[in-house]
Amino acid sequence: MVDLTAGPTAVPRPRVPRGALRRPERGRWVGGVASGVAAHLGLPLGGVRVAFVVATLVGGVGVVLYVFWWLTVPPGDPWEVAAASRPSNLARLAGRPGGDDEHPRGRRWPVTDIAVGVLLVVVAGVLVAVRTDRLDAGWVLPLLVVLAGAALAWSQLDEVARGRWRSRAGGRTPVSVVRLLGGVVIAGVGVLLLVGRATGPGVDAATFVQSVVASLAVLAGVALVVAPWWLRLWRALADERAARARESERADIAAHLHDSVLQTLALIRARADDPAEVARMARAQERELREWLYDDRPAPGTSLAAALRDVVAEVEDSRSGPGGEPVAVDTVVVGDRVPDEATAALLQATREALVNAVVHGRPPVSLYLEVGAAEVEVFVKDRGDGFDPEAVSPDRFGVRESILGRVRRRGGTATVTSRPGQGTEVHLAMPFAPSAPADPSNVTPTGPGTGVPLSAGAQAPTEEES
Amino acid sequence: MTQDVPQVPDRIAGSAGPDAVDVVLVDDHHLFRTGVRASLDERVRVVGEAAGVDEAVRVVHELRPPVVLLDVHLPGGDGGGGAEVIRACADVPGTRFLALSVSDAAEDVVAVIRAGARGYVTKAIDGNALSDAVRRVADGDAVFSPRLAGFVLDAFGAAAGDVATGDDELDRLSAREREVMRLIARGYTYREVAGELFISIKTVETHVSAVLRKLQLSNRNELTRWAAARRLL
Numbered sequence: 001m002v003d004l005t006a007g008p009t010a011v012p013r014p015r016v017p018r019g020a021l022r023r024p025e026r027g028r029w030v031g032g033v034a035s036g037v038a039a040h041l042g043l044p045l046g047g048v049r050v051a052f053v054v055a056t057l058v059g060g061v062g063v064v065l066y067v068f069w070w071l072t073v074p075p076g077d078p079w080e081v082a083a084a085s086r087p088s089n090l091a092r093l094a095g096r097p098g099g100d101d102e103h104p105r106g107r108r109w110p111v112t113d114i115a116v117g118v119l120l121v122v123v124a125g126v127l128v129a130v131r132t133d134r135l136d137a138g139w140v141l142p143l144l145v146v147l148a149g150a151a152l153a154w155s156q157l158d159e160v161a162r163g164r165w166r167s168r169a170g171g172r173t174p175v176s177v178v179r180l181l182g183g184v185v186i187a188g189v190g191v192l193l194l195v196g197r198a199t200g201p202g203v204d205a206a207t208f209v210q211s212v213v214a215s216l217a218v219l220a221g222v223a224l225v226v227a228p229w230w231l232r233l234w235r236a237l238a239d240e241r242a243a244r245a246r247e248s249e250r251a252d253i254a255a256h257l258h259d260s261v262l263q264t265l266a267l268i269r270a271r272a273d274d275p276a277e278v279a280r281m282a283r284a285q286e287r288e289l290r291e292w293l294y295d296d297r298p299a300p301g302t303s304l305a306a307a308l309r310d311v312v313a314e315v316e317d318s319r320s321g322p323g324g325e326p327v328a329v330d331t332v333v334v335g336d337r338v339p340d341e342a343t344a345a346l347l348q349a350t351r352e353a354l355v356n357a358v359v360h361g362r363p364p365v366s367l368y369l370e371v372g373a374a375e376v377e378v379f380v381k382d383r384g385d386g387f388d389p390e391a392v393s394p395d396r397f398g399v400r401e402s403i404l405g406r407v408r409r410r411g412g413t414a415t416v417t418s419r420p421g422q423g424t425e426v427h428l429a430m431p432f433a434p435s436a437p438a439d440p441s442n443v444t445p446t447g448p449g450t451g452v453p454l455s456a457g458a459q460a461p462t463e464e465e466s
Numbered sequence: 467m468t469q470d471v472p473q474v475p476d477r478i479a480g481s482a483g484p485d486a487v488d489v490v491l492v493d494d495h496h497l498f499r500t501g502v503r504a505s506l507d508e509r510v511r512v513v514g515e516a517a518g519v520d521e522a523v524r525v526v527h528e529l530r531p532p533v534v535l536l537d538v539h540l541p542g543g544d545g546g547g548g549a550e551v552i553r554a555c556a557d558v559p560g561t562r563f564l565a566l567s568v569s570d571a572a573e574d575v576v577a578v579i580r581a582g583a584r585g586y587v588t589k590a591i592d593g594n595a596l597s598d599a600v601r602r603v604a605d606g607d608a609v610f611s612p613r614l615a616g617f618v619l620d621a622f623g624a625a626a627g628d629v630a631t632g633d634d635e636l637d638r639l640s641a642r643e644r645e646v647m648r649l650i651a652r653g654y655t656y657r658e659v660a661g662e663l664f665i666s667i668k669t670v671e672t673h674v675s676a677v678l679r680k681l682q683l684s685n686r687n688e689l690t691r692w693a694a695a696r697r698l699l
Binding site: 328330332333334335364365366368370379381422425 | 590612613615616619620648651652653654658
């Protein structure tokens with residue numbers, strides 16, 4: 001059992017001089033006790049292992065010690081635990097939930113359990129053989145059975161502890177229950193065999209049953225007495241876990257409030273003489289807080305709605321109305337989908353339309369995005385004076401060209417409706433399949449002033465750009 | 467969040483006109499109540515205020531106002547907030563509720579609307595529009611903000627073209643209702659919707675009320691799922 005290739009935990013790390021007493025899962029052979037002790041005491045791992053083996057040969061002390069530490073020392077990374085127990089004022093406010101998952105799991109196959117069983121059996125056999133030469137095989141078998149059962153049940157405890165460390169979900173899996181029950185049953189059978197051995201073959205069945213019943217009664221009595229204490233312990237554990245979860249959540253909120261809200265409030269107080277800037281900061285903070293409170297925060301690149309919100313935030317933060325006042329965009333989104341190149345172009349065009357509405361129009365500016373069955377539609381509406389599309393100035397048309405051209409090149413359609421006195425509305429539509437051949441009417445080149453007015457009733461001064 | 471003593475101001479005070487609508491203002495933030503009171507125009511008269519669920523139920527039973535402006539999140543009671551107030555005041559005839567909230571969350575909207583509120587507006591609304599909304603609710607009409615219209619389109623699957631064929635369907639919007647909802651979501655006022663669709667404002671109001679009724683009565687999966695996921699029903 002001499003190992004010259006030391007496990008990862010044996011590598012000295014300069015930041016933390018000594019690891020905590022934990023059983024690491026990486027680089028271990030059986031239960032990680034030797035690695036843990038080596039890490040804790042700063043001794044070479046191979047030496048510790050040799051010491052355990054030697055101690056085992058001397059009357060089995062090594063095995064007893066090993067099993068004792070296996071049961072009492074919790075599993076975990078010694079260095080991480082030591083690093084985590086820093087003074088609270090130095091530690092970060094919110095913990096890193098699930099941070100342990102980042103480490104690759106060392107041994108995930110049941111080799112450990114098998115090894116434990118074999119080891120225990122061998123050691124038990126050696127012990128029995130060495131100590132009591134006169135013992136006949138009849139004693140060995142029940143003893144082995146008891147040991148095997150106990151090993152099975154105790155390995156279950158280890159598994160539970162490991163599972164909790166991993167996911168905090170508790171270890172109540174059917175497998176673990178089966179393991180515990182199996183261990184108890186096997187151990188019980190072993191004990192019965194032992195008792196049967198001790199009382200000798202001459203004992204009649206009635207006495208045997210009587211003694212079994214008596215021992216069961218004693219067990220039940222002990223369980224009754226211990227149960228309240230055990231329950232209380234269990235509840236205290238659950239309470240403590242819940243409290244820790246709450247604490248972590250509160251720390252998270254506190255960190256967020258401190259980072260953004262308090263800072264914004266301080267900024268607002270400092271710039272109280274600039275109402276436009278104050279309004280802008282308040283709006284930005286409101287948006288951020290709202291997103292934090294109400295949104296599911298989808299992963300980046302998976303939500304068109306989130307991308308649109310980013311666009312709106314950018315426009316609100318960077319653009320002002322004609323009088324220099326910040327303008328809030330009233331955004332409504334229906335449906336969602338994964339963004340692609342076509343929707344990216346649509347969002348670009350939407351941004352241009354929003355900038356136009358904010359800078360040249362008048363609030364309220366409304367933005368509506370709808371993901372329909374076959375296309376994505378965007379409406380941008382402002383309450384400005386509107387304009388007569390017939391009398392549009394070339395530079396203004398240039399801006400619209402940057403809106404409409406983007407969408408048209410991707411096979412979408414774009415319309416600007418403007419009525420004097422009733423504001424302007426930009427309608428953009430982008431079909432889902434950008435690879436489909438574009439509608440011929442969409443690629444008809446339209447120079448300045450060649451827009452075709454759509455003369456459909458109340459739609460009167462409408463300019464159709466498609 | 468202190469529980470304020472309800473203030474029942476002198477009914478003659480203020481700049482309220484002779485045919486002003488009486489409202490009770492329910493919100494747990496004193497600052498916000500003051501702001502709303504100041505922003506409402508002469509068509510609306512605030513006759514009472516309340517800061518919590520129990521207080522709101524008491525004040526509404528006492529004053530029996532035609533309209534109650536109600537925050538979605540309120541302290542007190544059984545923790546049900548605005549929806550609980552509406553249910554507890556179901557025995558007061560002639561009182562209608564307009565929900566007023568900062569929340570964007572779908573579950574908040576659906577909870578108060580299904581409890582019986584006649585509309586939902588966000589607190590960013592300006593005083594003039596809020597007074598309009600109060601008048602409209604007092605007249606028995608429904609008030610939809612663009613955001614609420616968006617929720618309706620989303621929840622009824624109308625954006626994907628799932629539209630009712632008959633008039634008596636509760637689980638889908640009719641084509642016309644969908645059009646109205648879309649225009650409201652786009653930021654159109656009722657008047658502009660009417661102009662756009664060549665119908666009267668009264669017809670727009672009828673459509674909106676019909677949608678509100680569907681929102682309150684529908685067993686549509688999405689609504690139920692929304693609510694069930696958030697333990698509302």
